[in-house]
Amino acid sequence: MIERRNLSEAIGMEPDLVTKVFSLAMEVQSKHDRPYLSRKHSSYSIFAFRGSGTIEDWFSGKSFGDTSIGLKEIFPFLKRIGNDQIALINGNFFQQFHNILEEFQFSDEVNRAVSEKRKIVFAGYSSGGTIAIFAAILFLQRNRIHPLCVTFGSPLVGDQIFGHALRRENWAQHFVHFVMRYDIIPRVLLAPLSSIKGELQTFPPCFDQSKLESNAISSFCEIMRSALSIASHTACSFMGCTNSLLETVTSFTELSPYRPFGTYVFCSEGRMFTIKNPDAILQLLLYSLQLSNGEAVADVAFRSFKDHLGYQTEFNANMGTKDVVDLEHLDLQLPLSSGGANSSEMKSIEMVIKELGLSTRAMLCLSAARESEQQKQRNQRWVEDNRKKIEDELRKLQEYRDTAEMHKIGYYDAFKLQAEPEDFEANVTRLELAGIWDEIIEMLKRNELPDGFECLEDWVELGTRFRRLMEPLDIANYYRHSKDKDTGAYLKSEEEKQPRPKRYRYTQRWLEHVKGKPAGYSESCFWAEVEDLRVQIHTSNQKENRDAAFEKVKDRVLKLEENVRQWVEEELLRGEVFFEKSTFVKWWRELPERHRMESRIASLMFMVGSG
Structure with a gap:
């Protein structure tokens, strides 16, 4: 008209x-x-x-x-x-x-x-x-x-x-x-x-x-x-x-x-x-x-x-x-x-x-x-039509995480082990969710969604839930298959060469933009930093070599510990991180004793170390 x-x-x-x-x-x-x-x-x-x-x-x-x-x-x-x-x-x-x-x-x-x-x-x-x-x-x-x-x-x-x-x-x-x-x-x-x-x-x-x-x-x-x-x-x-x-x-x-x-x-x-x-x-x-x-x-x-x-x-x-x-x-x-x-x-x-x-x-x-x-x-209506599917699949992963915690093993470590049928089912769910979100990200890259999509409050919230629940599983899968030996650490400084999928980089930036947060690696990448530091420090069987390796990455360790303290206070890290057999606890206990005694999270590890 x-x-x-x-x-x-x-x-x-x-x-x-x-x-x-x-x-x-x-x-x-x-x-x-x-x-x-x-x-x-x-x-x-x-x-x-x-x-x-x-x-x-x-x-x-x-x-x-x-x-x-x-x-x-x-x-x-x-x-x-x-x-x-x-x-x-x-x-x-x-x-x-x-x-x-x-x-x-x-x-x-x-x-x-x-x-x-x-x-x-x-x-x-x-x-x-x-x-x-x-x-x-x-x-x-x-x-x-x-x-x-x-x-x-x-x-x-x-x-x-x-x-x-x-x-x-x-x-x-x-x-x-x-x-x-x-x-x-x-x-x-x-x-x-x-x-x-x-x-x-x-x-x-x-x-x-x-x-x-x-x-x-x-x-x-x-x-x-x-x-x-x-x-x-x-x-x-x-x-x-x-x-x-x-x-x-x-x-x-x-x-x-x-x-x-x-x-x-x-x-x-x-x-x-x-x-x-x-x-x-x-x-x-x-x-x-x-x-x-x-x-x-x-x-x-x-x-x-x-x-x-x-x-x-x-x-x-x-x-x-x-x-x-x-x-x-x-x-x-x-x-x-x-x-x-x-x-x-x-x-x-x-x-x-x-x-x-x-x-x-x-x-x-x-x-x-x-x-x-x-x-x-x-295209946005198609994306909206997939919201229920996303939320249903996320509920499955939440149930998987809760079940793992009941058995005193974090869902990160459970998924990495892949020892139970539930772990296989969680992997199927992970792949289905990844497919949906990858298509959304590709639409954004091709400019095929409305300009305001990335600032829609409900999608920023859903993208944040998705990232925090899903990315630990992708990290577990990455290190379970030793992909770091071929393509390097999950997190890299070179943006275009990062193994970290765009579905997590994009949704993290949505939250940073809307909330005015500074850019940086987030709590959903916690396990990636732990895994890389573990590789950097504990690849040698000789203590003196491990001590020397620790000194090279000491600043990163201190930064991680500072983040852990903050993320625990903000309830962004769950108690599963501190279970006795978790990858994090086992890695931290192998750090030099002097560092552990002076660590900012020493009291935290003592209080929750038993899970």
């Missing part, structure tokens, strides 16, 4: 506020002695940032000026949780924002506005919008109240992980990006510096059509060629295309990492179109700027630059009367041909096609983007 709303319904901002925000965003462009301005309007405090016009301030170092350096320190949330992959951002825009934090009283001004219980709006025109984005993210990290971030003709600032992280935290809804249909600036960073350097020296270029140089037309074509490569590659990926040509193309064609996020408002012919699906936005950034029948490249190139200077006309006092069309639920299953339509729905779609200049191919790509998002929802 085509859904029409007024501007305040569409983006949660009154037209008068948008006009005030835009006016300040334009005013600050002339303030060369100050990178931002602040102003009060009604119950709001508006902070608008000045952009930079030189190409050197947009690109640096790499072809697209992207970097992850320094991001983790200021924006620790901007990453994928499971594999701890940090987002990429434009390094120059980030540095400009960092300079504002260091050289001006920006944070103090924002804090004063908050103390006055004012609503916060960050804004920017052109590259000033990228600074506003960083300011809003920093504010979201530090405050419980949510700001608004409004940009006008802003270039892209971060990669797919950047947008994913903001959607995962439910922050993307606070960002609104206004884009004139033909404005080239939101598309500029889709092209590498090498393709436009020396041709466009300043942004935005102030010229009329009579002064349009051929190199500007060439830059326009290069930007659109790069945008087409990215949009086509992305569309093929979420259409499920497996053509090896895609990989061949990316091997010699450098694709921009930048991707859109938040709510985009495309402005065209006095009408506005809103959309939130990032894949669909990427397609619209390309296809809404394609040539129409009879249009010359020079004409469209000219308009693409002039549109960046045309926001003033769009954002006037009458903007509240403009029709706002929500494209998020556009029924793209209707016939794509514009001929012979007689229904109001088809006429509405004809209007969208005409005003945004969308070809049949564009409509197909938009339809695929929408279908990709819907498939993520279906």
Whole structure:
């Protein structure tokens, strides 16, 4: 369905506020002695940032000026949780924002506005919008109240992980990006510096059509060629295309990492179109700027630059009367041909096609983007359907653990011995659970689940229960079959070479992220550390050699003992760890006597040593 709303319904901002925000965003462009301005309007405090016009301030170092350096320190949330992959951002825009934090009283001004219980709006025109984005993210990290971030003709600032992280935290809804249909600036960073350097020296270029140089037309074509490569590659990926040509193309064609996020408002012919699906936005950034029948490249190139200077006309006092069309639920299953339509729905779609200049191919790509998002929802329903199976299998392992404890043998040691039929049945359960969770992790790696999945409280809790109950069995199986002799210790410092399965690394990071815990090996890896230390210390039959080996790993032993004390207090380690015949007790009692007498857990071992 085509859904029409007024501007305040569409983006949660009154037209008068948008006009005030835009006016300040334009005013600050002339303030060369100050990178931002602040102003009060009604119950709001508006902070608008000045952009930079030189190409050197947009690109640096790499072809697209992207970097992850320094991001983790200021924006620790901007990453994928499971594999701890940090987002990429434009390094120059980030540095400009960092300079504002260091050289001006920006944070103090924002804090004063908050103390006055004012609503916060960050804004920017052109590259000033990228600074506003960083300011809003920093504010979201530090405050419980949510700001608004409004940009006008802003270039892209971060990669797919950047947008994913903001959607995962439910922050993307606070960002609104206004884009004139033909404005080239939101598309500029889709092209590498090498393709436009020396041709466009300043942004935005102030010229009329009579002064349009051929190199500007060439830059326009290069930007659109790069945008087409990215949009086509992305569309093929979420259409499920497996053509090896895609990989061949990316091997010699450098694709921009930048991707859109938040709510985009495309402005065209006095009408506005809103959309939130990032894949669909990427397609619209390309296809809404394609040539129409009879249009010359020079004409469209000219308009693409002039549109960046045309926001003033769009954002006037009458903007509240403009029709706002929500494209998020556009029924793209209707016939794509514009001929012979007689229904109001088809006429509405004809209007969208005409005003945004969308070809049949564009409509197909938009339809695929929408279908990709819907498939993520279906995948999550599949995952939810497996919840009962997971919980049933976990109950079986809990019963197995309880039975082992009744016989005064921990379920870790029982599973490692595999002496009883119950041990075999537990192994079957372990394999079934591993299969389900491995499929969930693979979906996450392929970006086939909604962005917010890893932060869902019930799945973080279930993943934590699964990890704490299951991982000791995987560790027991690993050392029972002496896999450490072939592939090394279960825990390694090299992330990609760790024998530890991703199903445990991912679920551990979910908990660390949601609870704000520091990264590190967890209580579910307790047995892996015990086993490796046992190998390191007790492989020699000669006491003097064992003492020397102990000294080499003494710091690790002390750290483990400190963790044991803490985990016992937090009830994360059960009494089975201290059973007389447990692997841990037998290993600890073979440590040097002097160390055992001075150990922080000596009293603990004495009290519970008998089980």
